[in-house]
Amino acid sequence: MSKELKFTGNWFIDLGILGFVNLMEEVYGKEYQSTHEWFYYAFFIFYVKKTVKDWISRQGIKKKTDTDELFFQDKETLLKEIENIIEKSIKRFLTKEKNRQSVRNELKGINSEIKKKIIKTFQRYKSFLNKPLNNKDIIDKVNSIGVAVSESFFQNLNFLNPSKNKFGKEDEVLASFETMLFEHKIKDELTVDAFDKTISKFIFSEKEFPNVIMGKIPTIETLKGFVPVDDPIFLLLSFPASFIKTDRFMAFYTPNFQFTYSVNKKLKTYLDMARKKSQSEILKLTWQSIIDFLFETKAEFSLENMYLIEYENIIQQELKGVQYIGIPKLQAEFIIDDKIREALNQKIKVLEKGDKQYQWLLQEFIKNKPLLPIFYRNLGLYFTQKDSNSKQKRKFKNTKSLIYSAALDKVIAELNIKKTNLFSDDFFFRNKLVLEKAKDTIRGYFHLKSIIGKLFSQDSPDERKTLAYRLFSRLRKNQKYSFVNEILKALNGKDVDDVKTLINHIFRNILSNDKTWQSDAVPFLAGLIGGGSDE
């Protein structure tokens, strides 16, 4: 009996559903049955295809030879041939009777056919091949492995473990998968049906299960009531297929299936297109695809809770660098604005424990973190770096982002300070009002910056930088009055009309403001080191 695919609200199960749909769709398109046999076949076809594609793309040749171009052409042809083999196999599978044995035979057949093709293609380059696959070239790899599959997420499971998955052991590998899929025997030493770390990296292992005295370990059977497919093990095994690989593994999640599916699909398409571009491009695109979708579905998105779930890698069966990033609705509303998004879609260089690193403003913003502290570290670098060439008195490059960040920090902080009523007249429009306020603040800051730029245009770059540094060090140390003193001293004697505008700002937003004065002090810095108008 098949059920309607719906998300459960539990992100772990839901990403399993997404992975399941990805996996089945990759093999069968939109029409498939969620039975064990269909899943069994799809799982291996999905991973064989993914694995050999990965191996082929990583395989290179050592020296620049005359055959270089030919080598890449051969790789392309091979990929097409493999696609054909798989397509034919799928057609065969769809027309045949489906049982454990017939699926196993089909998989064994296609596995050896693909392996033969690989060997045939690469054989003539054998002496030039480098060894990107655990110190092996692709021919040695194919000759030593049983079923050509690899998935670091499940390397602990027998069928994927390199020590078990060896040439000639194809039957054992597939049989071990079958026992797991059909009988829920995950590993010999575990309770049958146990739902523990062996099958899901996010939970405890049976051995270290903390309340084993109080109760039994959960079983896959217990999940049955919650999931919209016939057997929860489909979802557990499909889980890694929901993640998209960039420099890390990431998945976008929101409790709405359609929304999650579309964003991830878009994310994948964008990333495939950008695969050859730089790392920073890929990061940009991740956000771009999410934002694009937010933009298309403006009406619905604000109802959803959005998360990015990421992990860097799996080392010794431990997930490394796991992050769950919630995207707050307020922040989502801001990044829909083109100008704000563009200003925040920047990497900012900072010093982190002595090393130079980059921080992604948009990402920090979505994590609901203030942005000015990033700029303090960035400006620290800017002021301490020596100008190697006196002709190139470096201007500060991130002025625009700096001003936007300061303004956003201010309006969000003020929103938090003012939060007194749980529900009031402007409840439904609050985010919109805040966005308008942010835009006004940004405009105001740019105006102040241009006045400062004009007033100090006669000073040399060195003088401007020195004054900026003095202001910056007061700003960073949160010395408000000292900052005011310094800026008033610098303004003393300048054109009174302009000074009046600036003093009005200092009086209202800095002198009388103990909470967010740092943001309001930023335009002065920006005017001194940023130069020009770049709104």
Next chain:
Amino acid sequence: MSNQKTLIEEKVINEDVLNKMEIIRKNMPAIFAGDSESYRQKLVYNLLNIIRSGNMQQFLWTLLRHLNAKKESSETKEVIRVINELYGYSSKFFEKWAYSVIMGIMETESQKEEG
């Protein structure tokens, strides 16, 4: 309850200080309108240095010495009245109102032109 009362008191005082700062700033230009630009710049420079040293007595002494010559004007009387009241509050407000004085002096010429 007493804690709440203190909070409310503090809020009232804060608002009062802000109002008084505004009064000072608004009145200063009229007081110094008759003086030369260089006189005002020098005075501003001196006062900024004094605030920096945190010496409230010296700030008052210098300011009052300069206001003494203009004590007939109604604006001067108003400013002195307000400063007198502010002087009664905690010294933590000193920098706030002292900078308002300086800002008012710095804004002088434009007001004179307008007038």
